[in-house]
Amino acid sequence: MSTTPASPLGAASLRDLHARVLAWYDDHARDLPWRAPDRTPWGVLVSEVMLQQTPVARVLPRWLEWVQRWPTPSDLAAEAPGEAVRAWDRLGYPRRALRLHAAAVALRDEHGGEVPDDHARLLALPGIGSYTAAAVASFAFGRRHAVVDTNVRRVHARAVTGAAEPAPALTAAEQRLAVALLPDEAPTAARWGVAVMELGALVCTARSPRCDDCPLLDRCAWVLAGRPAHDGPARRGQAWAGTDRQVRGRLLAVLRAGADPVTAEELAACWPDAPQRARCLDGLVADGLVEPLDDGRYCLPRT
DNA sequence: AACTCGTGGCA
DNA sequence: TTGCCAAGAGT
Numbered sequence: 001m002s003t004t005p006a007s008p009l010g011a012a013s014l015r016d017l018h019a020r021v022l023a024w025y026d027d028h029a030r031d032l033p034w035r036a037p038d039r040t041p042w043g044v045l046v047s048e049v050m051l052q053q054t055p056v057a058r059v060l061p062r063w064l065e066w067v068q069r070w071p072t073p074s075d076l077a078a079e080a081p082g083e084a085v086r087a088w089d090r091l092g093y094p095r096r097a098l099r100l101h102a103a104a105v106a107l108r109d110e111h112g113g114e115v116p117d118d119h120a121r122l123l124a125l126p127g128i129g130s131y132t133a134a135a136v137a138s139f140a141f142g143r144r145h146a147v148v149d150t151n152v153r154r155v156h157a158r159a160v161t162g163a164a165e166p167a168p169a170l171t172a173a174e175q176r177l178a179v180a181l182l183p184d185e186a187p188t189a190a191r192w193g194v195a196v197m198e199l200g201a202l203v204c205t206a207r208s209p210r211c212d213d214c215p216l217l218d219r220c221a222w223v224l225a226g227r228p229a230h231d232g233p234a235r236r237g238q239a240w241a242g243t244d245r246q247v248r249g250r251l252l253a254v255l256r257a258g259a260d261p262v263t264a265e266e267l268a269a270c271w272p273d274a275p276q277r278a279r280c281l282d283g284l285v286a287d288g289l290v291e292p293l294d295d296g297r298y299c300l301p302r303t
Numbered sequence: 304a305a306c307t308c309g310t311g312g313c314a
Numbered sequence: 315t316t317g318c319c320a321a322g323a324g325t
Contacts, residue, residue: 092309
């Protein structure tokens with residue numbers, strides 16, 4: 001049905017772009033364990049979920065623990081979801097741990113304990129969105145998909161579009177561009193995706209891009225345009241102090257700390273504002289991150 | 304479409 | 315010091 005959209009660059013320019021980025025990746029790729037030859041699709045999936053909005057340095061130790069403790073989806077599915085939340089430690093956004101556990105259950109019950117290799121089935125799993133489905137299909141199975149994360153969007157914005165920053169959220173135009181830039185051959189496309197991401201993570205960074213180290217310096221649309229400043233609306237900063245997110249984090253930290261259920265009094269010690277504390281605790285229960293017991297105590301979810 | 308959801312390092 | 319932000323997803 002659909003064919004590859006015409007690239008805005010032309011065939012020769014596109015080949016040059018691919019060649020430069022792939023050659024750069026061969027020389028500069030980080031030696032990350034989820035890229036090692038002995039990695040499994042499950043390990044790749046776990047890494048992609050952990051890396052959502054979370055720096056590599058913080059993910060590394062937790063990923064090593066997870067894949068050693070739960071080498072397959074069925075291993076994780078056999079545990080209580082609360083164990084996933086506890087082992088998530090302080091990676092942040094703990095609902096990811098809950099969804100990863102739910103994904104493991106779905107893999108065990110509906111996929112024979114295996115990670116599927118196609119985008120649609122991956123997308124149907126809890127916690128797996130458009131980006132992560134494409135990343136797993138591409139990185140773990142070598143399938144041809146446009147892997148479009150914030151790094152990729154930033155590299156495309158600068159090198160091809162000539163803008164200082166990508167749009168606030170993924171746009172249809174950005175998605176089309178990523179598809180148009182995708183190499184024809186699946187194995188090359190898979191390397192291209194991880195290579196562009198790596199370039200965005202190490203060189204074409206958000207704050208202080210290391211343009212002197214960039215293989216695209218002499219053909220970067222943004223540099224050639226004189227590095228114009230970002231013209232769109234400024235990104236909204238995330239409030240933190242005093243927010244529900246902070247309170248939820250404190251409450252869950254108390255529950256993660258010990259193996260035993262916790263009393264309401266122990267939870268009260270972590271935040272003085274009782275109404276807010278109660279609202280946040282209710283929210284955690286509603287999210288399935290906390291389980292209320294009949295005796296009034298609380299624990300991480302057992303089922 | 305806009306908003307929510309953790310955490311900690313760094314300039 | 316404080317704001318920025320790091321491989322998004324779900325609603």
